[in-house]
Amino acid sequence: MEFFCKTCGKPKGDAEGWLLGFEGSAKPVMKYTINLRVKWDEQRACESNAVHFCSAECQDKYVAASYGDDTWAV
Ligand SMILES: [Zn+2]
Secondary structure, eight states: OBBBBTTTTTTTOOOOOOOOEEEEESSSSOOOOEEEEOOHHHHHTTSTTTEESSSSHHHHHHHHHGGGGGGGOO
């Protein structure tokens, strides 16, 4: 399975150090949630709510654009 950075579209290939996020709204409040800074795990990367990032910078950009100040990052 091929993965692409959610922010810049770069294909992962054999690169190391990529990050995973898991989107969801499991918290009992009207806020979106995202789990960040998850170490790359090939298995978990295939989960349906996973988002993939080539770097912390791309992850931060995505979070700022998609979640703004209403994020509960855990
Ligand atoms: Zn990127």
